[in-house]
Amino acid sequence: MTRILAANSGKTGRPRGKPWPKGKSGNPAGRPKDGESWAHIIAEVSNMTTDDILPIVGSNTTLGKTLQGLPREVQLKFLVVVRVMLSLLTDPNAGLLSTVLDRAEGKVTERIQVDDIQVDGLEETLDKVYGRKERGGSG
Helix, strand or coil: CHHHHHHHCCCCCCCCCCCCCCCCCCCCCCCCCCCCCHHHHHHHHHCCEHHHHHHHHCCCCHHHHHHHCCCCCCEHHHHHHHHHHHHHHHCCCHHHHHHHHHHHHCCCCCCCCCCCCCCCCHHHHHHHHHCCCCCCCCC
16 A cells, blocks of 8 residues: 555655645645735736836836836826727737637637437436436436
């Protein structure tokens, strides 16, 4: 049995599919500290204006010079949306449009209708799995 456990265990020292031992964490580093997760950073930067971002990137850098040409009191997320929309106007891109619409409206649910499907042995397999003796009744 020890050999099986050793073969099934990876770097974690525990059998695959088994819970962590009591008192031992599966994520010893824990979740990112507040303000260090990608989601938090993206949200924070999205809410900044160009005036907020310029001191971070520097006004003499290529990015800083680009930012100086943008409106100063507008949050970055609005500028990004405007840039994407203008890009769609000047160079239509089905992938970009689909991504924007999925984000704005939600993904469209695809429905598939199957009227008649034949699978060899399906009835027998269902009878074996569900223990049915006859078809057509309730249940």
